[in-house]
Amino acid sequence: MPVNSLKDAPRLLETDVSGEENFITISNEDGGTSSRHKVHRIAHQNRILLDQSHPDSHRDITQLRSLVALGCDIHGLVLHPSIKLLRVLALERCTSPDIQEYGRHWLEHLGTLVHLRCDEYTKVPDGFHQKVTSLEELQISVRMLSFESKRQFLKELGNHSLLRVLCVIGTVRLDESVQAELLKSLGNLQEPEHLDLDCNLLSGITPTSTEWDKAVLSEHLRHLYIEGFRFPRVSSFIDPTLLPNLCYLELCVDHMDEAGLRALGGLPDLRYLCIRLVDYGTTSYKQAAVVNIAAHDVLFLKLRSLKLYGWMVQLATNDDSTSASLSIWREE
Template sequence: MVMYVAVRVHDMVLDLIRYLSYKENFVTISNDDEGTSPHQNRVRRLAHQNRTMKQTQQDDHMDMAQVRTLVACDCDIQSWVLHPSFKLMRVLHLEGCRPPRRDWHGLKNLGILLHLRYLGLQNSSKAPWKFTYYELPKEIGKLKFLQILDLEASSIRVLPSSVCQLTQLVCLRGCRDTCAPDGSFLRTVISLEYLRIRIDNLDEESQRQIIKDVSNQSEIRVLCMTNESEIPKEFGGLRNLRTLYGFRVHMDMDGGWCSLEEIGPLSKLWRLTLHGLENVSASSFAETARISSKEHPEYLKLQWSRSGCMELRDEIQKQQQQVAEEVLEKLCPPPHIHHLNIKGYFGRTLPNWMMVVEAFSFTSLIILKLKDLPCCTKLPDSLCPLPSLKLLVIKDAPAIKSVGSEFQASTSAAFPNLTHLTLEGLCEWEEWDWEEQTVDVTAGTMAMHALGYLLIENCKLSCFPPGLANNKRHALRELGLRDLNNLTSVENFPSVVELDVFDCPKLKRISGLSRLHKIRIARCPKLEVLQGVPSLDSLLLHDTTMETLPGYLACVNPRFLRLTCSKELHDSIISGSSSECEKINHITKHDIDYN
C-alpha cells in the first residue's frame, strides 16, 4: 500500500531547499514555453505543467542526454515526440495529457530508454479535457529494467504482447479496461508484487495459464481482477497476498475453478472483494473462507448479483433467501475491520453479528455501506454503540417501512463519531421514531452529535423526527433532501450551512435555518415560505415549469441569485418591464438562464 506523508518545514529551511534546488538544477519546471532553470544546458529532471509540449529550438539547445526524469501534467502532447536523446532516462510520467485520438507517435522512441525503471501513463480529473487516450508501442518490450508500469485510467484496452519481455516488472497496474494480451505474457515475469488486469478477453485455457503463472509469484501482494471473472484453481498458494479484488465465487463441482475454500489459507489479506455469492449453495462453503480469522483486515466487500434476486420465485425464493442469510452469517468480518461493504444481499434479515448489540464488536469499523437490500425489512440495531464509525450509507432497501428508536437508541452513546449519513432509496420508508432527548442533554452528548452531512433521498417521510431536527444539533452543516414526495416542511436545523432541496412536490415551508449560507431548490412548485435565513448568501433556483417567480424571493436577501426557468419567464424578466422584476430587484447579483 502506498502512503503519502505531508511534512511541514520552517520558512527558512524551505527557502534553503528552494535555493539549493535552483542552484544545483534539481528540477527544471516549465509552465509555459520558457523554462525556469538557470542551467538549461544540463537538465536532469524536467517537469511540464499546463502547457503545449512540442519539439522546440529550446529543447535542441538543452542537453537532453542528461535527463533522468520527465514529468508532464495536464499538457497538450498532440505534436510532441519523445526526444531521441533521452537514453539515460529512469522515470517517464505523463498524467492528464492530451494526445490525439488516433495515430499518435509520441512514444515511438520508447524502445531507446533502456534504463527506464518507471513508466506512468495516467488520466487526470483536473485536465481540461475529459478523456485521455494513450497507446503503448510494441517497443516497450526492449525496456529490460522496467519495474513499474502504471496505466491507471489510461484507456489502454489491450497490452502489447511484448510486455512478456519485461522480466524485472514489479508492478503492473492497468486501468479497469486494460486486458491481458494472451495467456502466456506472465510466464517470464517472475518478480511481480502488484497486478491489476482483465483476463475475460481470453479463452478458458489462457485464463487458467495466467492464474497458474500468478500463483508462482511468491511475492505478489496485490491482485486485482477488475472484470470479476471466475478464477481458476492454483490460487490458494499466494500466502503473501495482501489485496484481492474481483474474486468471483464459483461452485463448479468439477473442481476446475477457484472456490471460497482457497480464500481460507490467505490469512494476510488486508483488502478483499467477493462477488457472485448467490452461487454459494450452503453456509458450510462460506465457513471455509475463514473470513473472521484474517490477521490485518481493512476492507471487505461482499456482493450478491441483482439477477440472483430477480429470478427468485415463491418457495424457491424462500429457500434461497434462507441460504443467503446463513451464508452471510458465516462471512462475519474480523473484529478489527475498517471498511465493510455489503451489496445485493437478498436475505430477509441481516445476520446476528449486525442485529445483536452484544455480537457486533467491530470497534475499529469506520465505514459501513449497505446497498441493494431488496428484502430486508429492518435496519441493523447494533450500530449505534460503534465508537469509530464515521460514514454510514444505506441505499436501495425498498422493504423498509419504518425506522424504530432502537436504530439510533436516543442516547449519548449512539453513533458518537458518525459524521456522514446517507439514507437513499428506502422508497417505502414512512416513519422515523426518534424522540427529542431530555432537556439535560447537550449538543455534545445527544445521539449522532458529530453528524455533519446528511442525505435523505427517495422515501415517503412527511416530516423529520424531533430527535434529528432540534436546536441542540450544532455539528450538521450539509443537508441534502431529494425525491421526498410527501415532505411538507424543513424546519429547526439551526447549524445547517448548505441545503439542497430537489423534487419535493409537497414542500411548503423552509424556516429556522439561522446559519444557512447556500441553498439550492429544484422542482419544488408548492414552496411558499422561506424565512429565518438571515445569513443566506447564495440561492440557486431551478424550475423550468414555473410561470411566475415564487413570492418568497421578495422575503430573502441573498447576495447572489442563480435562476433557471422557462424561456417565457426568462424573457419577461430580462425585458425589465415585468412585475416579476420587483421580486428580485433587491438582490445584488443575478444569473438568469432558461432551459
C-alpha cells in the first residue's frame, strides 16, 4: 500500500521510545533535519539524492531500519553497503537519469528486508528471491522484465511463503503457462491477507486460463484486487466456504450467471465489490442473469459499496411479495 506523503509515514515507521532511536523527515531541498547522529529511520520527499553529498553522510546509518523515498530524483548510490539491518524500504514515484542503474543501486544491498515497496521504474535485480527471504510485504513491478524473466520471477514468488501483503504490477498478457506458475506461487503463501495483481487496462487484457478454476487461495485473504485478467465468468475459486474472510473484491468479468451471483452474494464478510466489464458494446452474453431470492436467502449480508462498470442491475419484488428477483445484464 503506497505512502502518499510523509505525513502518512509515522504509522508505518514509528519511532522507538529509547533515546537512541531517531526518525528524520526531510522534505524538499531546504527541509529541516534532526541534529542527532544515530539514525534508525529516514524519510525523503521531493529531493535530489546524491551519493557523495546527500545530507545523511555525516550520520551513523549502520543501524538504519527504515528508509522511505517519495517523489525523489536519484543520482547515484544511496543505499550504502554498510546498511545491513534495513527492514523497510519504500521507493515511491522516484526517477533517475539511468533507469537501469536506478533499480540495481537501490536493491543491491537488501539486508533482511521485511517490507519492500518499489515503483514501476525499479529494475528487479538478479537473484532477488535468493537475497530476500523474510519478506512479509512486497510491492514490485515486473513490467520491465522480459517474458522469460517475468515467468521465472512469478515462479519463484512462491518462495516467499511468509508474505501477507503482495502487489505485483505489470501482470499483463501472461500466457497460460505463466499464469499457472503465478497461481502455484500464490498457493504456496501461508497466510496472505492482501493480494493485488495490477496492470494498466490500456496496456491490454489477459484472458484467464482454465488454471484459475483449479486455484485455491488462502482462507486468510481479506483483500483481492485483480485488474487486467479477463474472467469469462465468476471463477470457481470465488467460493464462500473457501474465502470466509474476504471483504474487498475487484474483478473483470465477461458474463454473469446465477451461480456467479450466488457465489459473490454468499461471501460472508464482503464489504466492497467492484465488477468491471472489459468489452463494452459487444454482442456476446446479452442475456440477463436472474436470481430468485427467497425469504430465507441471505445474499450480500455485509456489502456496503457496490461498483459496476458496464453492467445494469435490477432488484424487483415478485408477485407473491415474499421473494424478490435480482437481475444483472451487460450495458448496451
